[in-house]
Amino acid sequence: MTNYEARTSDNKCVFCEIANGHLPAAIFWEDREFLAFLSIDPNTEGFSCVIPKQHYGSDVLKMPDEILIRFVLVAKKISEILENYYTDVGRVGLVMEGTGIDHAHIKLIPLHDTEHMKRGEWKQYLSKQNHWFDTYEGWVSSAGGPLIDREELKVLAEKIRKSLK
Numbered sequence: 001m002t003n004y005e006a007r008t009s010d011n012k013c014v015f016c017e018i019a020n021g022h023l024p025a026a027i028f029w030e031d032r033e034f035l036a037f038l039s040i041d042p043n044t045e046g047f048s049c050v051i052p053k054q055h056y057g058s059d060v061l062k063m064p065d066e067i068l069i070r071f072v073l074v075a076k077k078i079s080e081i082l083e084n085y086y087t088d089v090g091r092v093g094l095v096m097e098g099t100g101i102d103h104a105h106i107k108l109i110p111l112h113d114t115e116h117m118k119r120g121e122w123k124q125y126l127s128k129q130n131h132w133f134d135t136y137e138g139w140v141s142s143a144g145g146p147l148i149d150r151e152e153l154k155v156l157a158e159k160i161r162k163s164l165k
């Protein structure tokens with residue numbers, strides 16, 4: 001079972017319903033404005049969601065600046081909680097994609113077996129995945145794709161620069 005509904009049967013926002021206590025969730029932290037709970041479809045243990053209790057649309061980067069700042073600082077706090085809880089987690093990944101539920105949320109993904117990072121020891125991880133997206137497929141990947149011609153990149157960067165108002 002990997003699918004869930006974005007709206008309740010009476011067409012309410014699922015995350016608003018969690019925030020107001022009408023839907024159950026494995027909440028492990030909250031304050032007046034935000035809460036954190038464990039994902040119902042985790043791809044690793046401790047996969048968490050942080051949401052504002054008030055409804056904002058799912059494009060987090062379009063939230064009002066002052067709320068976004070507090071939201072990111074809460075995500076920082078929750079990532080520290082996860083790193084402290086898991087002895088093998090020295091880093092937590094953060095994703096703000098927002099295409100599963102249309103209520104602002106930040107996914108926090110504990111990176112298991114990175115305990116060396118607790119000690120400040122960094123090491124390179126390169127994924128063996130090598131996927132190119134012509135179109136959005138319902139997920140984002142932090143892995144790189146195929147190496148691209150540097151001249152092509154310069155041309156694209158120049159086009160983007162010229163588009164700046």
Ligand SMILES: [Zn+2]
Binds near residue numbers: 014054
């Ligand atoms: Zn909502």
